[in-house]
């Protein structure tokens with residue numbers, strides 16, 4: 101498939117979405133972004149050569165808006181969603197956006213006849229199914245409303261492929277990190293929170309025993325994998341993990357951040373476990389390698405150094421940013 105001329109990116113003002121939009125624009129794609137800015141920010145796209153008229157503030161559940169935006173679009177990249185910690189305090193709204201919202205985007209894409217619908221799912225759908233590394237054809241037993249709603253979104257995407265011939269590809273990124281990742285409120289992710297707390301000389305809180313593992317990828321690799329999946333003809337109808345294939349415990353992660361930031365005042369602190377937290381996440385990368393020739397380029401250490409550099413090793417900035425940090429951030433409504 102040659103590069104399509106026009107892409108609609110839902111959630112393109114978010115963390116991964118903004119990196120994806122930057123890469124698409126760099127590769128010459130004509131991009132329109134739809135985002136309601138609940139967690140995203142147009143500032144995330146400040147360095148991207150994207151005109152203001154291509155930045156649409158709106159909701160994926162607005163069917164009339166979706167039909168208008170879909171005109172002339174070849175490829176939909178569907179990333180808009182509410183996250184895992186939000187889902188713990190607001191499961192119904194999570195379902196409304198991640199499942200019902202996904203059908204709305206699929207329905208608009210079906211009527212406009214897109215050449216590819218790239219649905220961005222999540223490793224959280226595997227839940228406690230067990231087995232490591234996790235293979236795409238393995239079981240899915242999500243533990244949170246987020247995981248369940250992402251699995252529902254996948255199921256709808258597949259159904260639209262089978263019932264209506266929408267050319268769907270599903271990717272399941274594992275945990276991503278890098279510039280513009282969320283540290284704030286209920287969107288806050290472990291790596292930016294740890295890095296900022298280490299820079300500020302505060303304690304890094306580990307929930308549970310810290311033995312839970314995650315498979316971390318740098319955001320530029322995740323976005324490149326998403327783009328490759330949309331372009332690869334053989335990926336139509338497929339579900340593909342995007343991860344590094346190696347797992348790191350949260351305890352090791354915290355120790356690594358402390359070592360690299362090297363601020364003597366920063367320490368570790370253990371707190372009770374977060375509900376629904378998964379014991380293990382590690383991607384089988386065989387399918388992404390075979391179908392997409394996808395191999396991560398940025399190692400974990402390189403990515404961590406880049407992120408710390410991006411924050412400028414600035415303890416004052418870190419203290420300031422941490423004003424919007426909430427430690428047990430699944431119990432808050434706003435952040």
Ligand SMILES: NC(=O)c1ccc[n+]([C@@H]2O[C@H](COP(=O)([O-])OP(=O)(O)OC[C@H]3O[C@@H](n4cnc5c(N)ncnc54)[C@H](O)[C@@H]3O)[C@@H](O)[C@H]2O)c1
Nearest residue numbers: 111114115116136137138139140159160180181222275276
């Ligand atoms: N960050 C990760 O580690 C990770 C891992 C696996 C999967 N994912 C998936 O990647 C995608 C992007 O996640 P992210 O980490 O960049 O999160 P993010 O919160 O930064 O991005 C989501 C974007 O969707 C927007 N949005 C939310 N509800 C919307 C609605 N109703 N209408 C329009 N826009 C809406 C938000 O404003 C935000 O910009 C999601 O689909 C997520 O499930 C992320």
